[in-house]
Amino acid sequence: MPSSSTTIISKFTIYPDQKSTVKPLKLSVSDLPMLSCHYIQKGVLLSAPPYPFDDLVLTLKDSLSLALSHFPALAGRFTTDSDGYIYITCNDAGVDFIHAKAKHLTLNAVVSPGLVDVHPCFKEFFAYDMPVSYSGHHIPLAAVQVTELADAVFVGCTVNHAVTDGTSFWHFFNTFAAVAKGGGARKLPKSPDFTRNTVFNSAAVLPIPAGGPAVTFDADEPLRERVFHFSRESILKLKQKANSSSNGFPDSAEVIAKNVNDGWKTVNGNGNGRVAPMANGNGRNEISSFQSLSAQLWRSVTRARKLDAAKTSTFRMAVNCRHRLEPKMDPFYFGNAIQSIPTVASAGDILSRDLRFCADLLHQNVVAHDDATVRCGIEGWEKAPRLFPLGNFDGAMITMGSSPRFPMYDNDFGWGRPLAIRSGKANKFDGKISAFPGRDGNGSVDLEVVLAPETMAGLENDMEFMQYVTESVCLA
Template sequence: MKVRKESSRIVKPSYDGTPPPTTNYIPLSVFDKVTYNTHIAVIYAYRPPTPPNVTVELGLQKALSVYREWAGRLREDVNGDPVILLNDEGVRFVEASVDSTLDQAMPFKPSASLLSLHPSLKGVVELVQVQLTRFTCGSLVVGFTAHHHVADGHSTSNFLVAWGQACRGLDINPLPFHDRTIFSPRDPPRFEFEHRGIEYTGKNLKKDYPLGDNIMEDIVVHKVHFTLEFLGKLKAKASSMNGGNKPYSTFESLVAHLWRAITKARALGGYETTHVRISVNGRMRLNPRVPPEYFGNLVLWAFPTAKVKDLLREPLPYAAKLIHDAVTKVNNNYFKSFIDFANHKAEEEDMVPTADMNKSVLCPNLEVDSWLRGHDVSSTILHRGWKHRCFHSSIPG
């Protein structure tokens, strides 16, 4: 598949009335600063009918006027603290084409060829990049990259929906909640949980682990489709020993199954320790609750952990309970303990985030990201009812 780049330009917000000042800035919250310092790429594929590029561009301009952070730039304030400068310098907008039909290119497989369907992630100053790639059959692939310091998956999904509403001439609803100063530490602070080695680590302990060719050659990409019938039986089996309590979720049940299956396939030693890194959304866990429209990062991580011999010897409910309990632990108290630690201890002890794209979650561990909720609205990005396929690009590049 050869992608031909035809144009590349900067697209800026379009305002009704007088534009806002371009000197304001938004300080990054502790949740923004602890997450991955990188761009994340997503690819959406649509079959015709699709709107012309100009409609997509105009919708993007309108959405950026509401989500101004994306059109800004990452900077530092006078104290050296990271901020988002709302200078409206805009996002990168690329138009491209392929001399084949989408059917001829499908199914997309995770490979280096996917990198041509979204702008490069190297040396990017724009916080969002968009690439529209047209196929001869009228299909459209939208490549979208966004800087993780600005927003998590939940917030980015809200933006994509707003972009879709703007493309269809609708009012953006609901509007985002922009205040990132709501995460104040308690007085006095309470460090109820251990955050060293979880969200933070010492600078002298942090090492770079580049993804060389030798590592990439050892990675096997495997796509699996689980039927609803299989998932139903798996959920019932995973919940069969939880004492009549609420059944484990489909996500918890499936991750438990995969954790055991992958660990068994790896033929690890029985006394080796394995864990799963799972993202946990804090919007519904903090008290008082943070509005789902909150725009920014609000994610911490759960780390269910087990000895290999226990994970494989015990039945599926054992792994499901480990996952459920670890996720449940990342509750209101945990989030507030993190806020206190991030404000009082992390800088004092010269600590840095453990979230690092230069490190790979490889054997004996796993990393799991759920798209069951945050991205199930992606079909509304550009046009209601469009058939689409969604791909997450995690290939270094």
């Protein structure tokens, strides 16, 4: 497939509308390990705006400036003091704004139902050539690239991963979109919480290797990338299967339907598609819809990799710790507040036992990740500070990131909600999975799956997996 040949038209430095009053923010136990990871790259594909593109560029530049006044940390830079502590200095140094064109590309060409793999153009729709987050000492901590297509526009946001996790990233993106739409103060999301007096604040110092950190995986290995869509109905079937009656759980589709998607409910009753966990009849003993989907992916990828039965496979799942701590952190805490939950099993057990086996392993680990477990993880890191080892080191790992609960489609810049969510080329390796909400909402999920070409081919031929994959909602 040919390159998209994206052309950079202009590049600007955008400064916050108001001077920052935020004091330097010390990187936490959850921030520091991300210094060896690439910047986060996520963006939204939108229909063409109903006014000239040059006007859109001006609007987005002004809106970004206003949004940065709410998120002054993103306009800062890293500094390291004499003791080795790294801070975000909120010095209003600014972020990059790039205007680009790829007018030869149409909406149908880049997200056509007939397009199997993710179109390579999206790798060019983000700023920077995959710097690690430690680079925030000398380059901006964030950048926005707006790319004009023949009949669409892509707004790509690149943010330092040692500054934000997914929760904080989408909080900023939502605010940026709300400002662009013309929302007053009452319509904007809640302001971020820059508090640093949390359990993640630590006196531990992370040793930085000579020359700075480097990514821990081969960024040039051959890969394929697909987005698989799972409707509410498909996920309902998986959840029912994982919660089978053989273990004392009801197998009635009618009963399971009442609790589909973890009993998710619409937040604040505003109908915007955002979801949050809600107690249900089976409580913490019920395997969730997302755990069921993850378990099926684990089984099918393990089969596609043709692993030896004795080989141990690891499924890593990133979890938000804000609500797991006692007392709970502010849900709008700005920074990283995540930990990785590893679940392990032999390839033989994964494939010889039923879906519930894998789903229950994932479920039990997630349920057990409580306040004590979070604090234990922090203490363990403080005893041996280290960078986060991202990658597939033994050929049998899967890493699940992002979340279908993130409000990715709540980004209306003034003329409609996104048509699709896409990421860039950063942090991609064999076994990297990112979970997005489906555009049709209602508990649907998109999985962005990155695998070695031969493994992807095996997954595509795995009928146990593909029977649950459904066609994405029409973009029209």
